Amino acid sequence: xxxxxxxKGRRSVRKYKPDVISNDLxxxxxxxxxxxxxxxxxxxxxxxxxxxxxxxxxxxxxSPGYLGETPLAILVCSDREREYRVGGSLGRDYLSxxxxxxxxxxxxxxxxxxxxxxxxxxxxxxxxxxxxxxxxEGIEPELLVIIGYPAHKPTPPAxxxxxxIVHLNKYGNKFPTSMER
Amino acid sequence: xxxxxxxxxxxxxxxxxxxxxxxxCLNEPPLYGPFRLLDALSKLADFPDHAxxxxxxxxxxxxxxxxxxxxxxxxxxxxxxxxxxxEIVEKFAKEMKKRYLQTK
Numbered sequence: 001x002x003x004x005x006x007x008k009g010r011r012s013v014r015k016y017k018p019d020v021i022s023n024d025l026x027x028x029x030x031x032x033x034x035x036x037x038x039x040x041x042x043x044x045x046x047x048x049x050x051x052x053x054x055x056x057x058x059x060x061x062x063s064p065g066y067l068g069e070t071p072l073a074i075l076v077c078s079d080r081e082r083e084y085r086v087g088g089s090l091g092r093d094y095l096s097x098x099x100x101x102x103x104x105x106x107x108x109x110x111x112x113x114x115x116x117x118x119x120x121x122x123x124x125x126x127x128x129x130x131x132x133x134x135x136x137e138g139i140e141p142e143l144l145v146i147i148g149y150p151a152h153k154p155t156p157p158a159x160x161x162x163x164x165i166v167h168l169n170k171y172g173n174k175f176p177t178s179m180e181r
Numbered sequence: 182x183x184x185x186x187x188x189x190x191x192x193x194x195x196x197x198x199x200x201x202x203x204x205x206c207l208n209e210p211p212l213y214g215p216f217r218l219l220d221a222l223s224k225l226a227d228f229p230d231h232a233x234x235x236x237x238x239x240x241x242x243x244x245x246x247x248x249x250x251x252x253x254x255x256x257x258x259x260x261x262x263x264x265x266x267x268e269i270v271e272k273f274a275k276e277m278k279k280r281y282l283q284t285k
Contacts, residue, residue, distance in 0.1 A: 012256075014253065061194055061197045061198065061201075062197060062201045063201065064198060064201050064202040064205055064217055064220065065205070067220075123205045123209060123213070124201075125201040125204055125205070127204075128201065157256065157257035158257065
């Protein structure tokens with residue numbers, strides 16, 4: 001699948017089939033994640049694959065943004081101590097979030113390319129998730145990626161036109177483009 | 182993935198949803214407040230399915246269907262989301278009149 005096709009075809013899915021995802025596909029998604037870029041190549045991410053039904057249900061219950069039921073979720077955490085050690089306060093306070101976000105983008109694109117649906121969830125209770133998954137100090141839950149076979153194909157939401165978000169050379173200068181959407 | 186829940190299980194689940202939503206609403210976009218309330222309304226409509234002593238409420242099920250159909254508008258069409266809430270409240274008002282004011 002062409003990369004532009006994947007980027008434009010991916011949707012945030014909120015209705016899923018209960019079908020189990022094979023370990024092979026999960027491996028591919030995690031491999032895509034670890035190949036994401038990171039500031040100073042710190043690779044601060046830690047991934048918790050949640051496949052245990054009972055645990056997954058508990059995480060879902062403390063995550064108001066977890067809409068729909070999936071057979072799998074992957075919690076992407078940042079190793080804030082490692083970020084600080086290598087990247088200083090810039091790493092700990094900013095790059096940890098952007099690095100994990102880039103890993104997450106790779107994950108959802110990979111999932112889509114593999115025929116899976118996904119949704120990135122930030123609306124979860126950090127305190128409750130840390131308790132349930134026994135996450136130690138220094139490891140910070142950043143984003144929850146819920147994954148499953150999609151039960152519907154969401155309509156693409158509108159995009160802000162390029163002319164409204166792109167500037168040429170200086171802020172405010174119109175960027176010439178033929179793309180309206 | 183769906184297990185048989187008791188009324189107490191389901192009540193507890195809604196309570197957890199409300200507590201974690203309250204925590205989320207401290208920092209989330211303001212419109213997520215009404216979104217979570219609608220989601221809670223949708224969950225409440227299923228309460229009689231799990232609790233003995235409560236009878237199914239077709240009106241609440243109808244509202245649930247509308248809520249589940251419209252709640253995601255918050256992500257991409259805020260005006261339509263607000264309109265949907267108004268329509269839901271209007272339906273409740275009409276239902277209240279029917280339930281409590283109808284002359285015999």
